[in-house]
Amino acid sequence: MSKVEEFAELRPLLFSIAYRILGSVSEAEDAVQETWLRFEASPTQPTSVKSFLSAVVTRISIDVLRSARVRREEYVGPWFPEPLLADPYEDPERSAELADSVSTAALLLLERLSPLERAVFVLREVFDFGFPEVASAVGRSEDACRQLAVRARRHMSAGSPRFEADRREREELATRFFEALREGDVLGLQQLLAADVSMVGDGGGKAPQLARAVMGADKVARLLAAVFPELARIGLTTEAHEINGQPGAIFRDRDGKVLQTLALDVLDGQIQTIRFVLNPDKLGHVGPVGDAWEVSREFKESRRSANDRARAATSS
Template sequence: MPRAEEFEELRPLLFSIAYRILGSVSDAEDAVQETWLRFGATRTRPVSTKAFLAAVVTRIAIDVLRSARVRREEYVGPWLPEPLLSDPYQDPARSAELADSLSMAALLLLERLSPLERAVFVLREVFGFGFPEVASAVGRSEPACRQLAVRARRHMEAGRPRFEADRREREELAARFFDALREGDVDGLRDLLAADVQVVGDGGGKAPQLAARIVGADRVARVLTMFFGLSARIDVSVEPREVNGRPGAIFRDRDHRVINAWALDVLDGRIRTVRSVINPDKLGHLGPVADAWALRREATGERQEP
């Protein structure tokens, strides 16, 4: 098989590895492109093209992550992963691990790990690579990788909720949630929220947002219904979508440009977290991006300062 065909066949896997390590669609795409360039520059055929390319994209992603962490320390407000609407890599044998590791909650847990722990966890626990392949990818011995995997698994399991909703329950609850918001039903919305529900917003200082963090069922219900009321004034449409493997929505202006992306976490029959990404730098891969500042002025009647 020609190299280009081999690479294209493995591209979905490489992107999925890089995205989970980096939490960024654009950085993951760049890592995959760099992997292709390095693959093209090799003179000999690897014994396993899959293992070789997975190792290359992992090393690139680790390097990018180390520099990205410095930038994230200076990030304005909460940092959230770039929203992903669908995972290009599908493997029925590992569908559960793939779906769980794609959620924003899981990606934020991965943020707590060191770059090496994160890479080892993604390769071993999510994609099922053997320890010899993992060790080759991260440049550590197999015993060291086993220790990294144990530490990473311990951190991930400690941060995960004990009881998660199944897919159908999540979808049904999300549909009721968005119906209540459209109808402005504060009481109905409150009944769907966990007592300690949070809305976490990522604007990166580049777009208006409700607040960096809103906590509590009563406050969240009132703030979100107010937000939907303002949005209706300017013909904002809500497009229910699966975002990072969980129920969510894409908000668009009247010209169908992307304003915002929401992802919902469901636990014990209630919505526990609403994560809102409105930073325009994180939405470009979803389509043309709206001017959120101009939309806020239009919705609230604010005048633009000269």
């Protein structure tokens, strides 16, 4: 098998490792490309191509993450990972387990770990690498990696996200949610939301976003019911799609350009968290990105016109 064929076979795994370490589709793709360049330039053939490439992409990802953390400290508003539409590491027998490990909640929890802890956890706990391979990948002794793994597991288990085990039930709830959203059905939305549900958006200062998280079923339901039917009237469409292994959707403008993604955390038959990603820098891999500011202006104008019509009807 040629180098090109060997790399192509392992590319999905390399991307999956890099994305879980970095939380960025674009940075993960760059890390995979840099791994290929190093593999192509290597004068020797490694004993295990999988171990070699996994080690290279892990080390590159650790370096990128260390510099990215400085930028994230200066980020405007809440920071979420770039939305992943589908995990390319296709293993049907482990698809549910891998989906949970790539959820937004899990990736946010990984942010608590140091870059080394994060890499060790991903390799060991998600992809079941042996400690000799993990040690080679991160450049530490096996004993040091075992200690890193213990610390990482402790941090992760303290806030480990839980999700609805039955995927069909989760998808059915999401279908009901989007139907109620399109209809502006406040009561229907309230029945699907946990009492302490939270709704938060990541715009990075580059798109309209909530000033702060909205908490509670009543407030969230009323805000959604007031906003989304009006957005639909000015051409916004909702395309149901799995986002980071969880139920979600892509929202597009009238030209089909991406405005935002939404992901739902579902547990015990209710929606616990609603997360929007609106930062255009995080949406380019989903498709051509629309102008969310223009849509926001059109939305406000539409609301003003509707209010003017209501006042005119009342006074007549």
